[in-house]
């Protein structure tokens with residue numbers, strides 16, 4: 589398998605709203621939210637809050653974190669974990685941007 593085959597194109601960069609997210613479906617783990625921070629950093633985490641499963645993709649991004657729209661937990665997008673005083677983590681995924689395209693790793697999409 590070549591390096592390029594290990595990554596799957598999931599979105600164009602411009603299709604991810606600034607300070608928001610685009611959801612990618614079809615992964616074994618569930619829907620994946622791809623976020624764009626104010627500094628244009630891209631993050632990918634499972635679209636499921638570690639508290640009670642709220643849709644993180646509908647939250648607001650601030651810095652490298654997102655506020656869950658359900659009970660306002662703040663989730664660190666760098667590792668998928670809740671910021672203190674809350675506890676718990678959602679799954680994060682490796683993400684790669686090449687020019688204006690966003691890729692996720694094939695092996696991570698295939699595993700629960």
Ligand code: FES
Nearest residue numbers: 637640642656659
């Ligand atoms: S479900 Fe996200 S804070 Fe409760």
